Amino acid sequence: NAGVTQTPKFRVLKTGQSMTLLCAQDMNHEYMYWYRQDPGMGLRLIHYSVGEGTTAKGEVPDGYNVSRLKKQNFLLGLESAAPSQTSVYFCASSGTHGEPQHFGDGTRLSIL
Amino acid sequence: DAKTTQPTSMDCAEGRAANLPCNHSTISGNEYVYWYRQIHSQGPQYIIHGLKNNETNEMASLIITEDRKSSTLILPHATLRDTAVYYCIVRANNAGNMLTFGGGTRLMVKP
Numbered sequence: 001n002a003g004v005t006q007t008p009k010f011r012v013l014k015t016g017q018s019m020t021l022l023c024a025q026d027m028n029h030e031y032m033y034w035y036r037q038d039p040g041m042g043l044r045l046i047h048y049s050v051g052e053g054t055t056a057k058g059e060v061p062d063g064y065n066v067s068r069l070k071k072q073n074f075l076l077g078l079e080s081a082a083p084s085q086t087s088v089y090f091c092a093s094s095g096t097h098g099e100p101q102h103f104g105d106g107t108r109l110s111i112l
Numbered sequence: 113d114a115k116t117t118q119p120t121s122m123d124c125a126e127g128r129a130a131n132l133p134c135n136h137s138t139i140s141g142n143e144y145v146y147w148y149r150q151i152h153s154q155g156p157q158y159i160i161h162g163l164k165n166n167e168t169n170e171m172a173s174l175i176i177t178e179d180r181k182s183s184t185l186i187l188p189h190a191t192l193r194d195t196a197v198y199y200c201i202v203r204a205n206n207a208g209n210m211l212t213f214g215g216g217t218r219l220m221v222k223p
Contacts (some may be wrong), residue, residue: 041215042216049211092156094209098160100158101156104155106154
């Protein structure tokens with residue numbers, strides 16, 4: 001039972017490069033989320049989705065785009081990476097009606 | 113969602129109960145109290161949640177005061193593996209089920 005799987009686990013980028021982080025869940029959850037966590041801080045919501053084909057902005061959406069083409073996948077894109085986007089990125093999913101969120105193990109992204 | 117206040121850090125002796133407080137004095141009637149923890153930069157792990165009644169599961173107990181302005185998470189017999197950052201989050205169960213993480217409490221369980 002995989003739960004929430006994030007790919008890749010680590011990545012180093014140069015400023016201006018682009019990349020896509022993949023999140024996959026096998027729990028048939030409606031809701032999915034992308035967070036970032038900077039050192040010594042709590043998680044901050046970037047974007048989220050309440051269903052296939054829908055996305056919405058969270059607390060810190062600038063510089064990121066997302067897509068939810070399939071229910072089980074939620075993609076986070078950085079079109080032109082900046083050093084300020086160096087962080088650990090967590091994906092989560094949940095069912096509806098107040099069910100708790102389940103988190104992946106994170107993607108550690110460094111931008112030089 | 114209502115704001116929460118937690119101590120920055122706490123220590124607990126191994127085998128003793130760990131009692132982690134959370135203040136949420138502005139909580140609304142439809143807001144739940146959720147607890148998550150994060151062990152050494154892993155993804156956060158759900159522990160327990162409640163509305164107004166005390167709750168217990170295999171991991172912990174949640175005690176919510178009668179006025180709902182504060183709560184306490186209790187780990188009955190703390191082990192070294194319970195060392196983590198514990199987040200208390202107040203949230204209404206609306207569309208999206210979004211969570212707002214604060215700084216949490218860093219619990220250190222000592223032998």
